[in-house]
Amino acid sequence: MRIPPFYKLPSWQRFFAGMVVGGIVSWMIFIYMFGVMHENQTKLIEEQKNEISKYKNTLTYLQEEYKQLNEKNEDQLTIQEVKIKISNPTKTKVELLSIHETEDRLSGDLRSLINKDLESVYGNRDLIKKIIENKTVELNEKSFTFKVREMYFWTTTQITLELEYED
Numbered sequence: 489m490r491i492p493p494f495y496k497l498p499s500w501q502r503f504f505a506g507m508v509v510g511g512i513v514s515w516m517i518f519i520y521m522f523g524v525m526h527e528n529q530t531k532l533i534e535e536q537k538n539e540i541s542k543y544k545n546t547l548t549y550l551q552e553e554y555k556q557l558n559e560k561n562e563d564q565l566t567i568q569e570v571k572i573k574i575s576n577p578t579k580t581k582v583e584l585l586s587i588h589e590t591e592d593r594l595s596g597d598l599r600s601l602i603n604k605d606l607e608s609v610y611g612n613r614d615l616i617k618k619i620i621e622n623k624t625v626e627l628n629e630k631s632f633t634f635k636v637r638e639m640y641f642w643t644t645t646q647i648t649l650e651l652e653y654e655d
Contacts (some may be wrong), residue, residue, distance in 0.1 A: 565606040569644045570598045575637060576650050586627045587651075594620070594634075594649075601645060610641045620647065624654060 513599055572594045574587050598616070609616075617636045625632050631654040638648040 565641060565643060566603050567601050567606060567609055567645050568603075570595050570601055571644060571646045573646065573648045574634075574651055575648050582627045582632075582651065588629070590625055590627065593625075594623070594647075597623075598645075599645075606641060606643070609645070613639060613641070616647075620649065627651075641645075 510634045530583050572591045574591055598620075601616075617639065620634050620636055623634060625634075633654050635650040635652050636647065638646070640646040
């Protein structure tokens, strides 16, 4: 059996030539569209890289500036509040209301520390300790003195005291 010689017919020759030309044109269109799409994606990625590096530089700058401001503000910290806590009211059998009133009175006495520089207050901690320990308080008709157990200095100064019978 023999293949018919269609390649000699002009209609078939035009059909095959059209297929070849169509394939070549469609391939060129595909390559053009693919190249344009990749070029756009490459531009977008490059812009995003530039934006990310700009944001990283800004973030680094802001973090350094924030750190410097924190150090500067730490040097200028002031006392905002003084808290007094009396730790052993059960041993001395003093009413809680009396203890609370005494804590408030001592906090009022030490309110002169508020808005003072933290460094200067910390430098005078021994003086503050002696002032508190030399104070005598009458609770339930008995005289008590204070013993300073702990002192914490920050924007909120916390002083923990212990009541002792005065001899």
